[in-house]
Amino acid sequence: MQPLTTADPRSVDRYRVLGRLGAGGMGRVLLALAPDGGLVAVKLVHQQFADDDRFRRRFRTEVAAACSVDGAWTAAVVDAGPAAPVPWLATAYVPGPTLDSAVRRFGPLGEDVVLGLAAGLTAALREIHRAGLIHRDLKPGNVLLAADGPRVIDFGITRAVEESRGVTATGFVIGSPGFAAPEHVQGRELTIAADVFSLGATLFFAATGREPFREASTAATLFRLVHGEADLQLLPSRLRAVIGACLAKEPEQRPTTERLLGLIGVQPARGAWLPQPLRDLIRRQGADAAALRAAAHPPRPTLIAPVPSPRRRSPRRGLWTGAAVALALVTGTAGVALTGVPGGLGRTTAEATTGTTTPGATTTPPVADERPVTRPSLEQMTVPMGLIGTWSGTVVPDGSGGTPQAIRITLVDGAHGERVGRLTTTRTGCTVDLVLRSVRVGRITVEPDGDDCGTGTSTVLELRDGQVRHRSSDPLWEGTLRRVPG
Structure with a gap:
């Protein structure tokens, strides 16, 4: 987590920005508070893309598809602003480092951990492909290691950036070229098999701490990626067949995600699947985010009385007639009750704070053993x-x-x-x-x-x-x- 700079916005649409999570070739990522009190990661694209009509058209299409992706192994897309002055995309906030930063800081992951990672990432790709998307930029920097399993991020945006830059005409590759499929580097048409190759390269890095085709220069790396082979002998035995199959040069020779799950032979990682140092880091990141949220969104103590069963409602539809809701507005040591009563009458917020009472209104004291609990205020109680x-x-x-x-x-x-x-x-x-x-x-x-x-x-x-x-x-x-x- 990084503090905000003077160049960072303090809000993006309805989301209040709390901190900076990172930045990359496509834009910057900000931690933000949603209207319902939850945390989201908001990606703001770079201004150069905001000024490109091709980007906006493709971004709108890709985001619409991304919203339908099953989020079990992805950071689920929850909102977007394709028509905003600077387009943005909001996903569920997932505490955890990227695979790239985790390996560079703590070293390669163990064989069992990588197998669980492989199963989770493969399941994520399966759902991304079912939504009609190709990730196009799967790499260690686009994988989060969360406490309950891995997450794939940044799907639903890469193609928009590529088309904006004219990638298909120039052969330009976004991000780390050592993780792209050979056909991507060569400017050929991509299929979902390109993501499988990138998955193999990402898993190789997770298991060895090395990029599989890394050379002294980018040009040499790309040449080896297209024409050379990765050194599979560096891999633990159970990973060689899985990663080797993914790194086949021709797309049709690579396994489908369904077949790959069979080759992996284990369930996606869940629970305490990571080494203790990484679990400690994730816990600290979650605590830091929670502290920012608490500072920006302090709880409002209230007293809530039980709401009667809906079967006891008045026949009048659409109104909560007959429901008794006691809301104590705490100011210092004083408290005032706001109560709904049969017939829809009740004291307004203004009346509660001034001490005036609507004629005919009654009050219902809270249940004797009711304790102060944290609840959202009524104006915040909207559908997320x-x-x-x-x-x-x-x-x-x-x-x-x-x-x-x-x-x-x-x-x-x-x-x-x-x-x-x-x-x-x-x-x-x-x-x-x-x-x-x-x-x-x-x-x-x-x-x-x-x-x-x-x-x-x-x-x-x-x-x-x-x-x-x-x-x-x-x-x-x-x-x-x-x-x-x-």
């Missing part, structure tokens, strides 16, 4: 941007003993108590509007505004690695939803 869009998937009833049900949920921007989405069950065609009940970082709770289509009276939707985890109550339905492109 990463959740906005259409999601579909299959949910399974309690205990997996019933018939699974395919659902489709569309979420829009909206505030606490408003209709923010619609759920449709594709089997029965039942459709119900969804009302926003509560918000946490990357997670919302919604209620059906009317008949619940049998899919639960209260549903938690949580953005997790580019997908939405669905869990409802009364009855319980669980499942994972994927973003619907477009």
